[in-house]
Amino acid sequence: xxxxxxxxxxxSVGSVDRIKAVAARVARTxxxxxxxxxxxxxxxxxxxxxxxxxxxxxxxxxxREMDMLLSSGERVTSALTAMAIEALxxxxxxxxxxxxxxxxxxxxxxxxxERIAGDRIKKAVDDGYVVVIAGxxxxxxxxxxxxxxxxxxxDLSAVAVAAAVKADLCEIYTDVDGVYTTDPNIxxxxxxxxxxxxxxxxxxxSLGAKVLQTRSVEFAxxxxxxxxxxxxxxxxxxxLVVEEDKDMENVVxxxxxxxxxxxxxxxxxxPDRPGIAARIFEAIAGANIVVDxxxxxxxxxxxxxxxxxxxxxxxxxxxxxxxxxxxxxMGAQKVDVREDISKVSVVxxxxxxxxxxxxxxxxxxxxxxxxIMMISTSExxxxxxxxxxxxxxxxxxxxxxxxxxx
Ligand code: ASP
Ligand code: MG
Numbered sequence: 001x002x003x004x005x006x007x008x009x010x011x012s013v014g015s016v017d018r019i020k021a022v023a024a025r026v027a028r029t030x031x032x033x034x035x036x037x038x039x040x041x042x043x044x045x046x047x048x049x050x051x052x053x054x055x056x057x058x059x060x061x062x063x064r065e066m067d068m069l070l071s072s073g074e075r076v077t078s079a080l081t082a083m084a085i086e087a088l089x090x091x092x093x094x095x096x097x098x099x100x101x102x103x104x105x106x107x108x109x110x111x112x113x114e115r116i117a118g119d120r121i122k123k124a125v126d127d128g129y130v131v132v133i134a135g136x137x138x139x140x141x142x143x144x145x146x147x148x149x150x151x152x153x154x155d156l157s158a159v160a161v162a163a164a165v166k167a168d169l170c171e172i173y174t175d176v177d178g179v180y181t182t183d184p185n186i187x188x189x190x191x192x193x194x195x196x197x198x199x200x201x202x203x204x205x206s207l208g209a210k211v212l213q214t215r216s217v218e219f220a221x222x223x224x225x226x227x228x229x230x231x232x233x234x235x236x237x238x239x240l241v242v243e244e245d246k247d248m249e250n251v252v253x254x255x256x257x258x259x260x261x262x263x264x265x266x267x268x269x270x271p272d273r274p275g276i277a278a279r280i281f282e283a284i285a286g287a288n289i290v291v292d293x294x295x296x297x298x299x300x301x302x303x304x305x306x307x308x309x310x311x312x313x314x315x316x317x318x319x320x321x322x323x324x325x326x327x328x329x330m331g332a333q334k335v336d337v338r339e340d341i342s343k344v345s346v347v348x349x350x351x352x353x354x355x356x357x358x359x360x361x362x363x364x365x366x367x368x369x370x371x372i373m374m375i376s377t378s379e380x381x382x383x384x385x386x387x388x389x390x391x392x393x394x395x396x397x398x399x400x401x402x403x404x405x406x
Contacts, residue, residue: 002168003125004029005037007135007158010044011175012232013077022173022232023084026130030090035125037165038132039158040081042073047136047151063108067137067148070109071097074134074154082132092130095120097137097146102157104138104147111138111147113156113219116164125165133161152213159216163223170225172212173232178239179204179211181404182256186395191406194237196254197244203347203381204257217241244349252350252357253402258391259343262292263316264373266308267323269333272298276330280307283322289315292343293376293385308374310385313339341373342391345383346398358382364401370394 006029008022022038029036050069054061078094085092101117124131135154138147149156155172162170179201180190196204198221205214211229220227220241230238248254270276277296284291294309311319316337323335351357358375361382365372370393374385386394399405 001033001035003035003037003165005039005158005162005165005167005170007039007154007170007172008041008081008232009154009172009174010041010046012173013040013042013081014044016080018232019077019080019084022081023088025173025232026081026085027088027090030130036130037121037125037161037167038081038085038130039135039154039161040074040077040132041135041154042077046073046076064145067108067146070148071134071137071146074136078132078134082130085130085132090130091128092132093124094132094134095124096134097157098139098144100131100133100161102133102138102160103141104149106140106145106147108145109148110150111140113138113149113160114141116160118161118164121161121165133157150213150215152210153215155213155216156219159219159223159225159227162225162227163219167225170220170227171238172216172227172229174211174229175231175233176211176229177231177234177236178229179241179255181254181406182395182399183258186392187399187405189405190399191404192236193239193254195240195242195248197248197349198241199244199380200248200254200347200349201241203345203378204255212241249350249353251348252354253346253348253404254350255347256395256398256402256404257345257347258395259345260388260391261313262310262341262343262385263313263319264308264310264338264341264385265316265319265323266306266336266338267327267332267334268306268336269299269304270307270327270330271332272303272305276305277307279330280323280326281309283326284309284311284319287315287318287322289319289322293374293383295374310341310343310374340388341385342388343383343385344391344394344398345381346402347381349380351380351382360401361398364397365394368393368397 082092082094104111135157184190227241
């Protein structure tokens, strides 16, 4: 008899029929002899709708009130799901984040979970209830202010609850069958991975393969929670996200990811002296902008350099303002922004023990006339910034070159 946490995303609870289907799956899991804790998202589109309403009544909605508002979406689905489960003859009980004992820090709209007092959840499970927890929300210690965990945060709720109650498995139900070698919309013969390591999943998630929220993967890795990503629309087995093991190393490349949400800022002819890069990136960090890649080229006489870096597209205007002001002060020539770029990445833990991945990637791109503007690497990934219009082509030819098709 296993203790299983099942998380259902927005499309999986997107209608009354979908909620009934979730209840049926929960009942089936229980009938197989398991104890089940359910974590739900808001119905698909609901959170966006609530954000839209907030912006209709205020141009700058208060973040505390935003959390009061947004947490309601998950409250609705938790209650409806519990009702649907009870209608099938099981005992079920919906809990808000507060009732479930999910304590967070005080950062409204992107709070971090600090601890979970799991006793109420455990007691209800021991008493034979299916517990249905409203995902994406928590409460602050002391004042009991309602908080939310950032977009996609119900994945994190599920993984954190699974860690707190020491569940045997955390199943994340979504509208895709699992994690694929690349986006199947671009490469129709992309293959579903049977399993993937936490680290690879983190790279893929942060590189724009949006199956799991990044923080939920970090949490799963830290607390070693076995996670499986699968579809609530069928019974296909899904993808296991687990600790790295020996045979994963034999697979050199597991997937190709892309990210179209980056912009490239280039500061041209900045003086090449100690302290310049520090000043630039201090200012960028001070504006709360997250920098991804950084490349510096030094001119042949060694007096001037070009510094390029990438930032999220949504921050490119802010980054331009900051760097423009700095450029003037430093006597740099000018600042360029390019938004028509994308980042394509090859990911795999096997890169630790195999060489030649970068070379093969560059050859493949070159063979199709795709220019590389920036390169960055980590132990298990090589990323290239290329022209946005070549994104799909690059993903296809790399998928092919690394033999990833099913
Ligand atoms: N409903 C929230 C969102 O749309 C949380 C979630 O679905 O995970 O971001
Ligand atoms: Mg989600």
